[in-house]
Amino acid sequence: MKSPTDILGRLDEERRMVNLEIQKTLVGKPDRLYSAARHLCLAGGKKVRPILCILSCRAVGGATEQAVRTSAAIELIHTFTLIHDDIMDNDDMRRGKPSVHKTYGLPTAILAGDLLYAKGYEICDPKTVYILAKATSEICEGQELDMSFEERTDVSEADYMEMIEKKTAVLLRAAAESGAVIGGATEKQAKSLASYGLNLGLAFQMQDDILGVTADEKKLGKPVGSDIVEGKKSLIAIKAIQSLPEAEKKELLKILKKKNNPESEINTAVRLFHESGAIDYCRKKAEEYVKNAKDSLKDLPKTESREDLYRIADYVIKREL
């Protein structure tokens, strides 16, 4: 068995098929709008969600080809949320390039997101429309929660879990469930894969939060500590606020409240995250959710695709970007 970090390489062929489908879909006029729509889609990205969809389809006996179009649709929907999030959060960088609104301006960036979302429904399997639409509604709810947390100092761990479930995990759930449905899953199998996707998504977001304050800036493709600058209430921030002695807690809250922090303040916040044990706490939580994800798969047939889903679960918390 390959190491967890090899798993995405192992699935290069599937990723190539998804990319091809996306390229075919994003052809049209006016040029400027379609360029903006392609900007992020073809700027790399791990394609975790499409891969989940394809593997889930195969894990219940379906074929890759059945799931490719819906997989591409899910990546389009994901990219639509990234483009709009970057506008709302004022994020200038994404995947190592200027974000869409920085490159094409606000109006075309809004439209490019809208277009990607519409294209998603043009190409997805009709059986998956409700699953995808429900997930997207929840993503909107999650993003609104995330933004409202920026102004609050009383965000609890439960608040955070609800927020990341909606903002991130439901789309991974939808990806796995869609693949299952396309592949002809029994109701029980579809539920198992949905549960796998949800738990994986929770771990995925926690790891994202950890990488956002610990990763190498080049690998990350955006500035380290941007969550701190925006005052995002990640589980790391919540736990640190809860655990730190009064003086350091005050210092941290002041930094989180402020916008445009200098590097020295970002470094202080990161140091406090480490010292408070918040990062370790978050890592452990992420590991628990990965374990839950894997447990969800226990009744599925023993196939290579199920093995790949196990590997992806391990990868999610071991990845460095």
Add this chain to the structure above:
Amino acid sequence: MKSPTDILGRLDEERRMVNLEIQKTLVGKPDRLYSAARHLCLAGGKKVRPILCILSCRAVGGATEQAVRTSAAIELIHTFTLIHDDIMDNDDMRRGKPSVHKTYGLPTAILAGDLLYAKGYEICDPKTVYILAKATSEICEGQELDMSFEERTDVSEADYMEMIEKKTAVLLRAAAESGAVIGGATEKQAKSLASYGLNLGLAFQMQDDILGVTADEKKLGKPVGSDIVEGKKSLIAIKAIQSLPEAEKKELLKILKKKNNPESEINTAVRLFHESGAIDYCRKKAEEYVKNAKDSLKDLPKTESREDLYRIADYVIKREL
């Protein structure tokens, strides 16, 4: 037979059913997001698109109840495009109230639009997903064209027709076609109703452009002449530029190029629109498209719903708001 302007009153019960469905759909948390999503949906609006969907369903032998949810979905999708358009066009007023971004700020307005769009796909008939998604992609293309025209002085009548077909007419086409499909139309009937919707939509947008410079501000629900301020290339503007003598043409182009025009300049532009014959030209064009719309229905069974579709066609160019 009632006069054309009575037609919307005649269909009050259908409108009530659609409104109820929308209200049921837009319940959720966080409150702020759902309030923003309800802001425009429940601020009146003629509900022309849902009505088209329901009448088209009935015109091919279907029942109202079959089409109500998809009708509501179409209104949600329409409202989503209005919210995002108002952001892009910097429009502060809509339906006599401050626009969503003026009331809730940019981030929540973007999200409220996204949420409405997602909810549309949650409730529509799966058979209509492709029709609606295709139309929405085209709406995005049309909006990008509309914005790009603002900077151009060489926009032709054909350019304008392509733009309004995409920006406005395709959603009326999709509404009629969806209703037909839900009602069990033959392929030929679905095509006839799609053609009706498309032609009606073209006339509808032309009448909107006319009302935008001739209507009573109170009825319009937004400032008269906002298209002039934004330098929009309506058919009226295009025709006036083509027909006016050199000096007046220059004057008009200067006004259209400028932003934040004083009232005196808006009045000058409106006067030039009238004097050039551009408004009359546009009215005639709109009448032609209404005739095309009606002609599309000639092979449908003779029912009261078909009569209503005729009446709506007349209403579209006789309405004052």
